[in-house]
Amino acid sequence: MRSLRDLLFANPRIDADRIAIVAGQRRISFGDLKRRVAAVAGALRREGVNPGDRVAVLLENKPEFVETYFAVTGIGAVFVPLNWRLHPNEHRVLMQDSEPKVLITDPSFGSTIQVARDDVPSIRRIVVVDDACNEAVRFADWSAETSEMPDDSSLGPETGAAILYTSGTTSRPKGVFLSHGNYLADISNVTAEIKPEQGDVNLQLSPLYHAACVHSLVHLASGATTVLEQRFDPRTALELIERERVTYFFAVPTMLYQIMDHPEFGRFDLSSLKTISYGAAAITGARLREALDAFGPKLIHAYGLTESTSHCSILRAEEHALAAGSIGRGLAGVEVRVVDSESRPCPPREVGEIIARGANVMMGYWRNPELTAETIVDGWLRTGDLGTTDERGFVYVVDRKKDLVISGGVNIYPREVEEVISTHPAVAEVATFGIPDELWGEALMAAIVVRSGASVSKEEIIEMCRSRLGGYKVPKRIELVAALPRNPSGKILKTELRKRFAPTESAAH
Numbered sequence: 001m002r003s004l005r006d007l008l009f010a011n012p013r014i015d016a017d018r019i020a021i022v023a024g025q026r027r028i029s030f031g032d033l034k035r036r037v038a039a040v041a042g043a044l045r046r047e048g049v050n051p052g053d054r055v056a057v058l059l060e061n062k063p064e065f066v067e068t069y070f071a072v073t074g075i076g077a078v079f080v081p082l083n084w085r086l087h088p089n090e091h092r093v094l095m096q097d098s099e100p101k102v103l104i105t106d107p108s109f110g111s112t113i114q115v116a117r118d119d120v121p122s123i124r125r126i127v128v129v130d131d132a133c134n135e136a137v138r139f140a141d142w143s144a145e146t147s148e149m150p151d152d153s154s155l156g157p158e159t160g161a162a163i164l165y166t167s168g169t170t171s172r173p174k175g176v177f178l179s180h181g182n183y184l185a186d187i188s189n190v191t192a193e194i195k196p197e198q199g200d201v202n203l204q205l206s207p208l209y210h211a212a213c214v215h216s217l218v219h220l221a222s223g224a225t226t227v228l229e230q231r232f233d234p235r236t237a238l239e240l241i242e243r244e245r246v247t248y249f250f251a252v253p254t255m256l257y258q259i260m261d262h263p264e265f266g267r268f269d270l271s272s273l274k275t276i277s278y279g280a281a282a283i284t285g286a287r288l289r290e291a292l293d294a295f296g297p298k299l300i301h302a303y304g305l306t307e308s309t310s311h312c313s314i315l316r317a318e319e320h321a322l323a324a325g326s327i328g329r330g331l332a333g334v335e336v337r338v339v340d341s342e343s344r345p346c347p348p349r350e351v352g353e354i355i356a357r358g359a360n361v362m363m364g365y366w367r368n369p370e371l372t373a374e375t376i377v378d379g380w381l382r383t384g385d386l387g388t389t390d391e392r393g394f395v396y397v398v399d400r401k402k403d404l405v406i407s408g409g410v411n412i413y414p415r416e417v418e419e420v421i422s423t424h425p426a427v428a429e430v431a432t433f434g435i436p437d438e439l440w441g442e443a444l445m446a447a448i449v450v451r452s453g454a455s456v457s458k459e460e461i462i463e464m465c466r467s468r469l470g471g472y473k474v475p476k477r478i479e480l481v482a483a484l485p486r487n488p489s490g491k492i493l494k495t496e497l498r499k500r501f502a503p504t505e506s507a508a509h
Contacts, residue, residue, distance in 0.1 A: 003155035003180040005074040007187070008034060013223040018198060020220060022227040022244060023063050030223070033067065034149070040071035042147025047125050049101050051076030051154065054163065056100035056116075056123075057209075058082040058091065058109050061228040064129045064139055065208045066216070068104050073180065076155055079162040080175075081209035088112040094165050095120040097173045098366065102126075107133040157181025157359075163366050164211060166306045175366030176306045183217065185359035186309035189331040190218045193300070193314050194248065194275055200224040201272075203240055203249040205232050206280075206490075214310040215250045215277070234258040238268040245272040250302065252280040252490025257287060257428070260294040261451075270295070275317070277302045280490045285325055286423045292320065303327035303397070307381055309360040312336055313395060323394040325419075327387075334358035336395055338387050343377070346389070351398055351413075354387040355380040386413070403494055405434035407442045410472050414444070414494075417475065420468050421446060421461060426454035431484050432475060433494040435502050446475040447497055449484060456480075477501070 001007060008014070008030075016031030028036075049055060055072045057079065059065045065081075072079040080098045082091055088111040095103070095115075099122035105113060107128050113136060116123050126136040161183055163175040196202070202219035204226055206212040216226040227244050229236060237259055240246060251259070256278055259265065276295055279302035283291065291299060301315035313336050315328030330336035337345055338352040346352035361381045364372035375382055386398040398413045405412040414432040421430045429449040437443035450456055458478040465474040485496040 001184055002157060003073070003159060004070065004161060004183055005149070005152070005155055007184070007217070007221045008037065008070050009074070009149055011221065011223075013198070013221070015198065015223055018223060019225045021063050021066060022225060023061075023230075026063060028063055033063075033070075035146070036063075036067045036143070037070040037074065038147045038149035039143045039145060040067050041075050041149055042145060043143040044071060044075060044077065044102065045147075045150070046145075047102055049075065049077050051152075052078065052160065054078045054080050054098045054100040054122075056080040056082055056095055056098065056103045058084055058103065058105040058112060059129060059208075060084060060106070060230045061204055061208050062106075062129060062230065063228065064104070066220075066226075067143075069208075069213075073161045074152070074155075075150055076152055076159055078160050081162070081164065081213075082112075083165070083209055084109065084207070088115045091115060092119050094173055094175075095123070098163055098175065104129070104139065107131050107136075155180060157184065158363075160363065164209075164306050173366075174368070174371065177363045177366045178309055179363050182309045182360050182362060183214070185333055186214055186311055187218050187221055189333045189358075189360065190214065190302075190311055190314075191222060192332055193316070194218070194277070196222040196224045196248065198223040200247040200274070201244050202226045203237065203244070203246045204228050205237060205249055205251055205255055211304070211306045211310040212250055212280070215248070219248070234262045235264065238262065238265065238270075241270055241273065242268045247272055247274045248277070249273075250277040250279070253278060253283045253287070254429075254486065254490050256283070256291055260291060261428075265294070273298055275300060277314075279303055285419050286427075288320075288324060292324075301327055303395075305381070305383055307362045307375065307383075308334070308356055308358070309362070311360065312354075312356040312358075312383075315394075319394075323390065323392070323396075326390075326394040326396050329393050329395065330356070331358075334360060337380075338389050338395060343380075348389050348391050351386055351388055353401065354383045354385045354395065354397070356383060357381065403433065405432075405442050405444050407434070407437070407440045407444060407472065409441075412444055412473055417444065417446070417465065417469065417473055420465055421448065424456060424461065424464060426450055426456035427461075428452075429484055431492045431494060431497060433497050435477070435498060437476070437503075440476075443476040444473070445477040445479070445497075445501055447479050447481045447484060447501070449482070450480055 020030040020033045021028040091112045092115045104127045128136045129139045132138040304311040313328045335357045417432045428451040432446045434442035485493040
């Protein structure tokens, strides 16, 4: 296959009569999906969208998101999914940076629609799904005309496909520019690992605007079904797994915790599940053991970045007994190394930076060649994650470079401390991070979420740490919190925690 268009329109694994998408009461066959994609592509062409032009999409997990994705990329344009959790002012920055010709959204995002109309001059048309609103055309009417999918031979692996914004929404945006080849490589790598079949059913729990949409693409490319959950709810997820006979889902750790901690977890028939993929954030040892007990040997750990389209490595289900806590080894099409500051491979157990190379590595950051040059060096993606390897080649993430705490001149890796604290039976989640300290430069702090119905004292946590860690690793401050701040992909926002708990100027003196 040369492009994402071929994945849907030139794929012998796809049966037109089989169900491609389930969304609430809607069941859409592959034949209907292809017809809808062609109709949307025709509407985009009539709107003047040409190869290389951008189309922004602000939608929750709805079939129209999938239709638009294949339509936009299928005519050589660039798909720009927007995070619906962001503020309209942040949407403004991203749209001004990507300069889309068309915005496809939902009437519920009225403030962003107003921003697009007033402040984004590149936008020629605003299209809304479901109910109509002023000065925007209804999606069903806009794409009602039957069309043939353009057979664009100019599409190829190097053609730009999507811009996914990962951060920088309040300063200079950081848009990951991915090609058709990047997506096809990642889909191929993941397919080789999980081997979906036509009768399989994927449950899309994470937002489609996130890089984890690849899990749906993998299943659609294999002729399997994807069930869309619009917004994650643990009980709804359990109901869908039972009702739709789900065989696979990807979840960030928080989702997995909420599913297995649900009081009705044991009531649901989950026997259809073959594989559960987890990633995007670390699972601490104690909770990982609980998940393995709850679901059985079905878990795989997926590690990757938006800059690698989604995946770099996988720890297979059977490898959890050998290297639990590892991110596994590189996928068949991806080289993964741990290197020192001179880019030399580190020996086992020595901490270095994790780097990756493969056809799935992004083309670069949108309109940001300087940052691209800093991030991709000699073809290797610098992940910013610190890690080690063992003698068998399994890779372990120690921490993010930026999360390293240097206290009194000594390096402390927060994740190591989190692993210890998480073993306490009253601890649901924990994050450790550095806060400014006049004496030590930085002091290690822990924010802890206590399990429902349980209790623990700060002193108890400190004593447990002292019994298992060197004294310099024991948190100097502990706070019990209701929840940990997270970004939409489930990663804990330690920057927010640092701001929240940074000592005030008066307190520091």
